[in-house]
Amino acid sequence: MKITAINVYxxxxxxxxxxxxxxxxxxxxxxxxxVVEIETDDGxxxxxxxxxxxxxxxxxxxxxxxxxxxxxAPHLLGADPTQLSVVNDIMDRALxxxxxxxxxxxxxxxxxxxxxxxxxxxxxxxxxYGERVVLYRAISQSxxxxxxxxxxxxxxxxxxxxxxxxxxxxxxxIQRIGAAREILDRGEVLVADANTGWLLHExxxxxxxxxxxxxxxxxxxxxYEESLSVRRRTRRPFVLDENIDSLAAxxxxxxxxxxxxxxxxxxxxxxxxxxxxxxxxxxxxxVAMTLEDSWGGDIVTAAIAHLAHSTPxxxxxxxxxxxSYVTVRNAHGAPRREDGCMRASxxxxxGVTLDADVLGEPVARYR
Ligand code: MG
Numbered sequence: 001m002k003i004t005a006i007n008v009y010x011x012x013x014x015x016x017x018x019x020x021x022x023x024x025x026x027x028x029x030x031x032x033x034x035v036v037e038i039e040t041d042d043g044x045x046x047x048x049x050x051x052x053x054x055x056x057x058x059x060x061x062x063x064x065x066x067x068x069x070x071x072x073a074p075h076l077l078g079a080d081p082t083q084l085s086v087v088n089d090i091m092d093r094a095l096x097x098x099x100x101x102x103x104x105x106x107x108x109x110x111x112x113x114x115x116x117x118x119x120x121x122x123x124x125x126x127x128x129y130g131e132r133v134v135l136y137r138a139i140s141q142s143x144x145x146x147x148x149x150x151x152x153x154x155x156x157x158x159x160x161x162x163x164x165x166x167x168x169x170x171x172x173x174i175q176r177i178g179a180a181r182e183i184l185d186r187g188e189v190l191v192a193d194a195n196t197g198w199l200l201h202e203x204x205x206x207x208x209x210x211x212x213x214x215x216x217x218x219x220x221x222x223x224y225e226e227s228l229s230v231r232r233r234t235r236r237p238f239v240l241d242e243n244i245d246s247l248a249a250x251x252x253x254x255x256x257x258x259x260x261x262x263x264x265x266x267x268x269x270x271x272x273x274x275x276x277x278x279x280x281x282x283x284x285x286x287v288a289m290t291l292e293d294s295w296g297g298d299i300v301t302a303a304i305a306h307l308a309h310s311t312p313x314x315x316x317x318x319x320x321x322x323x324s325y326v327t328v329r330n331a332h333g334a335p336r337r338e339d340g341c342m343r344a345s346x347x348x349x350x351g352v353t354l355d356a357d358v359l360g361e362p363v364a365r366y367r
Contacts, residue, residue, distance in 0.1 A: 019140065144179050162190050194218065299352055
């Protein structure tokens with residue numbers, strides 16, 4: 001199989017809630033998503049998607065993804081998309097870094113490998129563990145009482161795991177965590193994700209104040225060193241996210257005993273190939289994972305479902321169904337949430353087909 005063309009689409013993804021807000025007053029109203037379609041010489045098409053969480057969350061932004069794909073596309077034309085390591089070598093030689101740019105291309109090649117072999121991506125990634133993947137719901141930052149109502153609302157929809165967006169005013173954050181925990185039953189999971197938003201002294205106050213509560217603390221401060229310092233002051237279970245963007249970062253954090261759970265985002269790492277590498281290592285090291293991406297629509301959600309469903313159940317801390325947060329569906333066949341869970345498709349590849357009416361004409365074609 002050979003890559004004969006790469007088509008790039010841009011699609012806006014507005015939110016059912018209108019706005020998604022997190023630490024430091026950051027928010028997004030409409031997500032800028034990029035979809036790639038790889039055409040091959042036998043007529044098979046593979047699909048991928050990347051959607052940064054705005055331009056100020058990780059070093060990634062929507063137009064940057066499309067510009068970077070234009071840089072990589074000439075190098076990929078003629079390559080065999082089913083040879084995933086070779087494809088990633090080609091991309092790494094052509095463009096240093098920019099993991100998020102490579103992610104949708106790697107994802108589309110996994111889709112093609114699945115179609116070429118007649119196998120769902122989760123089976124190619126190691127096999128299907130269990131019947132379903134348990135999801136978490138991210139609770140956008142707002143007043144403590146509003147967030148508690150949101151937790152209750154999504155709990156009624158079947159979610160059992162919740163990630164509160166904190167990283168704001170310390171007194172408010174303490175109240176946010178307390179109010180949400182009060183609603184939840186034993187066994188339901190609460191994570192307070194500061195998304196790098198606290199300074200050391202602020203994180204110290206929050207973790208002290210919630211010391212008696214059943215809550216996970218996620219990525220309190222901007223740097224790894226600051227977060228490690230907080231980790232050493234608290235007995236709450238601890239999640240690292242933004243700082244773990246490579247194999248080297250994961251190995252360092254493991255050596256330092258810096259986390260109990262790690263958040264693996266597909267595009268932060270550069271695609272399903274790199275996500276699988278870190279996922280498999282985490283299983284060997286005994287570290288549970290949140291399996292997700294920075295954001296996305298149906299194609300990203302399908303990719304998350306395959307990555308999560310191929311991860312041993314004990315190690316799946318949680319995963320995300322981004323397609324239920326947004327009002328636009330960019331593909332058919334993606335998983336739909338049921339009782340707070342989703343399942344990876346049993347169709348070959350990712351199991352999705354593009355919605356041509358929603359995507360319109362490509363913004364770029366490389367052939
Ligand atoms: Mg996080």
